């Protein structure tokens with residue numbers, strides 16, 4: 001079709017993964033989902049519309065979006081027995097551990113949709129994941145603070161339903177500013193896919209063994225938890241809080257990072273692909289000030305973050321290494337302002353990334369040339385040697 005890239009076979013043999021879903025130009029700071037620039041989608045689209053785009057390859061018509069949205073609404077509830085699941089975890093369990101376990105457990109409740117080669121079963125398990133993840137995330141949070149679980153209210157939109165289940169209580173009606181709903185929806189759009197990052201590659205690798213979608217996504221949740229990946233949004237806020245607690249001396253902190261103090265990195269900075277400003281970070285930075293103004297909240301951590309960026313971008317150490325803010329640098333300030341606990345930030349990343357994981361898994365499964373992922377190695381161990389009886393060692 002016009003406008004589609006075609007690859008010569010030689011290139012295909014060298015590329016680790018061939019995909020038509022997301023395009024990144026790390027030097028130019030470009031990110032497109034199915035050809036659409038992330039800035040346009042963040043400004044004009046919605047999370048469910050972007051989820052449809054990533055999974056089916058085209059922006060939906062009004063009828064297609066209405067049908068997709070309706071299907072998702074019909075699956076937001078969890079099986080009643082599933083609710084016992086949350087009570088079984090320690091109250092202080094990390095919500096990413098609960099989320100990964102719960103997603104894997106979906107394969108025990110929905111044994112009718114595990115066949116990765118049955119299009120209907122793949123569709124229903126995709127819908128079940130998109131509709132149930134917000135419920136699971138909200139229930140994990142409510143359980144951790146000892147508050148009752150609220151059933152989803154399908155008269156609400158996707159994000160509003162999630163916010164209500166997370167922060168609403170049975171005693172009072174839940175009101176939320178539509179502008180805040182729009183910002184969180186936009187943040188989910190920004191996180192929805194990012195080509196072959198660590199967690200997406202994990203989802204594809206697990207799926208390549210023909211494991212079911214629930215198991216593959218659960219593996220992706222676990223990979224995302226790492227502080228070098230999705231867990232960075234939690235690590236950024238902990239870093240900002242640490243700088244604040246130590247008196248807010250940003251210049252001194254940057255010097256300690258440059259001196260490579262063990263375990264000290266500028267979290268939220270740097271990227272495996274972007275050698276320029278992460279286009280998502282630019283959008284998040286603008287949204288951060290809008291949310292704080294809207295909520296009438298001032299946060300010294302935002303000032304520290306902005307000062308960190310200013311100092312780092314003017315410092316050769318970071319410029320030479322092409323270290324710029326990435327998507328995780330500012331998101332935590334917004335999530336904190338919305339009322340989420342720091343350890344739930346990566347769960348929010350997972351909610352956003354879910355459609356991308358699903359789309360990439362479906363693309364991999366639909367490619368008949370896909371073989372089971374089995375990376376080779378360069379062996380650096382001992383050459384052949386023979387067993388030595390223990391008394392001679």
Ligand code: SDX
Nearest residue numbers: 194197228229230232265266267268269270271272321326
């Ligand atoms: C995400 O892949 C994706 O697309 C991921 C993601 C997505 O949407 O899925 O974009 C989401 O994971 C964003 C990244 C979030 N992680 C962090 O913010 C953690 C902090 N960042 C770093 O850990 C690091 O920048 C990585 C892991 C993100 C990327 O590392 P690279 O490209 O492999 O860089 P490197 O480790 O080879 O480091 C190159 C140099 C080193 O210094 P020298 O050895 O040359 O002296 O840069 C330094 C590193 O020490 N460096 C940093 C740094 N990141 C790299 N120094 C200080 N602070 C940092 N953050």
